[in-house]
Amino acid sequence: MCDTCGCSSDGGAVLRKPGESDYHVHVSEGAHGHAHTHSHSGEELHAEDHHHEGHHDHGDGSHHHEGAVRKIVLEQDVLQKNNLLAERNRGYFEAKNIFVLNFLSSPGSGKTSLLEKIIPLMQQRFPVAVIEGDQQTTNDADRIHALGVEVIQINTGSGCHLDALMVNRAVRELDLQDNSLLCIENVGNLVCPALFDLGEALKVVIISVTEGDDKPLKYPTIFHEADICILNKIDLLPYVEFDVAKCRENAMRVNHHLEWFEVSVKSGEGLAVWLEWLEKRLVRH
Amino acid sequence: MHEMSIALSIIEAVEEKAREEGAGKISGVDLVIGKISGIEPESLKFCFSAAAKGTLAEDAVLMVEEPEGTGECGDCGMRFPVTFYYAECPGCRSLRVKIVSGEEFLIQSITIEE
Numbered sequence: 001m002c003d004t005c006g007c008s009s010d011g012g013a014v015l016r017k018p019g020e021s022d023y024h025v026h027v028s029e030g031a032h033g034h035a036h037t038h039s040h041s042g043e044e045l046h047a048e049d050h051h052h053e054g055h056h057d058h059g060d061g062s063h064h065h066e067g068a069v070r071k072i073v074l075e076q077d078v079l080q081k082n083n084l085l086a087e088r089n090r091g092y093f094e095a096k097n098i099f100v101l102n103f104l105s106s107p108g109s110g111k112t113s114l115l116e117k118i119i120p121l122m123q124q125r126f127p128v129a130v131i132e133g134d135q136q137t138t139n140d141a142d143r144i145h146a147l148g149v150e151v152i153q154i155n156t157g158s159g160c161h162l163d164a165l166m167v168n169r170a171v172r173e174l175d176l177q178d179n180s181l182l183c184i185e186n187v188g189n190l191v192c193p194a195l196f197d198l199g200e201a202l203k204v205v206i207i208s209v210t211e212g213d214d215k216p217l218k219y220p221t222i223f224h225e226a227d228i229c230i231l232n233k234i235d236l237l238p239y240v241e242f243d244v245a246k247c248r249e250n251a252m253r254v255n256h257h258l259e260w261f262e263v264s265v266k267s268g269e270g271l272a273v274w275l276e277w278l279e280k281r282l283v284r285h
Numbered sequence: 286m287h288e289m290s291i292a293l294s295i296i297e298a299v300e301e302k303a304r305e306e307g308a309g310k311i312s313g314v315d316l317v318i319g320k321i322s323g324i325e326p327e328s329l330k331f332c333f334s335a336a337a338k339g340t341l342a343e344d345a346v347l348m349v350e351e352p353e354g355t356g357e358c359g360d361c362g363m364r365f366p367v368t369f370y371y372a373e374c375p376g377c378r379s380l381r382v383k384i385v386s387g388e389e390f391l392i393q394s395i396t397i398e399e
């Protein structure tokens with residue numbers, strides 16, 4: 001049962017907004033249209049319906065082949081549903097000319113700090129909106145809200161990644177402008193966010209120098225899927241054993257198309273280079 | 286944990302297909318999970334049996350085929366086995382390697398009973 005609204009919705013992601021404590025939307029399959037304060041899919045009812053279909057009628061009522069066994073070929077991508085929905089998101093973003101970045105990293109590499117730093121600069125050129133993903137709390141959305149930009153929090157509960165459905169629902173709750181930038185901060189996790197396309201234009205993976213230069217080899221899938229890798233916290237390089245060249249080489253081994261940047265969100269070093277690159281992409285977009 | 290959400294989406298997909306075919310029960314599900322797809326077959330099997338409770342796939346036997354990874358060199362064209370993305374061409378040392386198999390993640394087929 002949901003603690004906030006007492007509904008029967010079990011687990012699943014919830015959308016929240018900073019400063020609106022009674023705003024609360026369950027993300028679930030059947031939740032069509034706009035949510036009011038909270039909407040429900042009736043997932044349970046749905047599930048029950050399905051069970052009735054155990055026995056079927058052939059219409060002609062003629063035969064009933066008990067126990068006939070058949071093999072049916074599907075050859076269907078397991079993530080097909082997510083991929084299709086991601087493509088729908090992508091189509092929507094393209095139609096409105098919204099440039100979407102999906103930020104991926106381990107917990108604490110500096111995703112939110114990076115957004116806090118670059119958004120005030122980007123905002124002078126383009127409208128910016130943010131979708132924050134965390135298992136619990138609206139802390140990150142609160143930090144972004146303080147910058148005065150449109151933001152929504154997705155709390156995934158026990159889920160360890162965002163998926164295309166959550167983003168689809170979150171987007172409906174945001175007032176996205178044409179020709180804008182949308183930043184999606186994924187749940188801090190280097191494993192499964194890599195598998196779920198959200199409809200973004202680019203995936204940005206962030207690692208920090210306190211994490212070890214073999215990260216790209218330990219979590220290759222995410223580096224393989226990413227378009228950009230940002231090495232953060234380079235201000236700490238004097239204090240940690242971290243070989244930047246080695247890390248970069250490891251990342252390039254996993255993905256030779258990767259765009260590589262080195263920054264310190266804290267000191268600001270390197271940020272201009274990455275912002276310049278990003279602006280070029282946005283204009284070209 | 287992502288294996289759980291993946292298991293649920295597999296069950297949803299196979300139930301939908303089975304219902305379409307008028308099945309009363311799914312007795313087998315065949316998956317193809319490439320060796321470098323990023324999916325752990327053992328934990329997926331574990332999640333599958335938990336997620337299948339109370340569905341048409343409750344008693345389904347999950348079979349997993351795991352194709353090996355194969356890379357193809359973008360420079361010299363050589364094909365060779367790879368165990369992960371950080372492959373180097375054994376012929377010419379190039380890093381421009383394209384993965385041609387091993388990334389599959391498919392529901393191959395299901396076995397149904399009417």
Ligand SMILES: Nc1nc2c(ncn2[C@@H]2O[C@H](COP(=O)(O)OP(=O)(O)OP(=O)(O)O)[C@@H](O)[C@H]2O)c(=O)[nH]1
Nearest residue numbers: 106107108109110111112113188232233264265266
């Ligand atoms: N020294 C240093 N600290 C940094 C830098 N960037 C971020 N931090 C610190 O790292 C910590 C985590 O930063 P966040 O921005 O919250 O990290 P995150 O990736 O958003 O974390 P989650 O959302 O929890 O996954 C904070 O204490 C930041 O102040 C940096 O460039 N240098």
Ligand SMILES: [Mg+2]
Nearest residue numbers: 111112140185
């Ligand atoms: Mg954060």
Ligand SMILES: [Zn+2]
Nearest residue numbers: 002004005007
């Ligand atoms: Zn609720």
Ligand SMILES: [Zn+2]
Nearest residue numbers: 005006007038
């Ligand atoms: Zn409710």
Ligand SMILES: [Zn+2]
Nearest residue numbers: 160161192287
């Ligand atoms: Zn996950």
Ligand SMILES: [Zn+2]
Nearest residue numbers: 358361374377
């Ligand atoms: Zn070669």
